[in-house]
Amino acid sequence: MRDQRSIQLVVLAMFVSLAVSCVQSADAGITGLVKTKLAADGQVKASEINVDTMNGVVTLTGNVDGQAARDRAVQLAKETSGVREVKDMISVRTGAESGEAPDPNRTVGERIDDAGITMRVKARLLDDPVVKGLQIDVDTRNGVVFLTGSVSSDAERTQAIQVARATEGVLNVEANLR
Secondary structure (H helix, E strand, O other): OHHHHHHHHHHHHHHHHHHHHHHHHHHHHHHHHHHHHHHHOOOOOHHHEEEEEEOOEEEEEEEEOOHHHHHHHHHHHHOOOOOOEEEEEEEEOOOOOOOOOOOOOOOHHHHHHHHHHHHHHHHHHHHOOOOOHHHEEEEEEOOEEEEEEOOOOHHHHHHHHHHHHOOOOOOEEEEEEO
């Protein structure tokens, strides 16, 4: 009787673990899809918008040059498969100058490549047993991966950087992990 109860508990734990893994993987996939749509869109500068997903809720943050770009980013996120809700935390710059260097002319292919790298790195971070992937934001620009977020130890920080560096297409990793 006790053995049967133990088996039931183990099976239940496996199902719960599988469900959590599926949600995390689905969220990473949604983030990647939204970033890909933003990168492919001519009106939105994907490098100016951060995308985070938790349980199908997409949070958009960053600074854009105009309301039209903000509205378009929100629309693209809402139209993405698997998105339950979009939290718009994008700010519109109000100054005459953006204060940033001009964005180099990049092809759609280059932007999609970066979005694909971001998606692969995020998925690998979520799958890693040492790294808390939900606490790390991943952005990619010209093959350089930027990791931002919080980690609980130097070992987790080192592992996150190693995971990103080992991902196909990554040229370099810049980590701002605290």
